[in-house]
Amino acid sequence: MSGHSTWPEWVYVGVVIALLCYVGAEAWNIERIIEHVPEDAEIIKVTGQQWIWTFEHEDGTKEIGELHVEKGKAYKFEITSKDVIHSFNIHDYVVLLDAVPGRVNTVWFSPTDVGEFDIQCREYCGLIHYNMRGTLIVEDKGA
């Protein structure tokens, strides 16, 4: 040892460790909160296939390329794929989850604004990937 003081180094190491702990804990906690599905959430089965999205509501109603939901209600998506890996994305509501063949992934959201929003595949899935789109239509309750 050269005999110089090492406390600044230890303070630096301590601050770095503390920041890493904060970042990890904060991200983990937020992930835990947003994965917590409300009890009354309606389940919508989402299926990706080259190159369309199909949706099935709890009452059996099926939609292709369009998804009608009600403002203020919670929806839990059960996402899967029939062929290759896709990724279900509603950009405006920060919903993004892979659609994997043989596996059901879940994510939930609650729309807050009436209107039309884009649905887009976010995992390159073949020639027409760029056009594997859909529309989320959020309507007022009872509309």
Place this chain on the structure above:
Amino acid sequence: MKGIIGIGAMLGLLVILPSIQYVLAAGDSAGEYLDRRVVIWGLFYRLMIVAFTVGTVVSGLIVWLVLRFRESNPKATPTSYEASGSW
């Protein structure tokens, strides 16, 4: 050393294990309505504050070190090794 291990074990028993149990149990109850946009972007902004603060401190420290300890700095003095000429 034994003291540190003892304190670590106590913390593990008193804090960490109950926390894990609480968090795992929370997964069984229903969640509350929330706006994903607010929560996720809020997290993003908080982590960006951390990232840019660290980036500023680290790059600032590097710039200061390079300028302060360059050979041409008037305040630069030879190290004891350089002054004596022997390593």
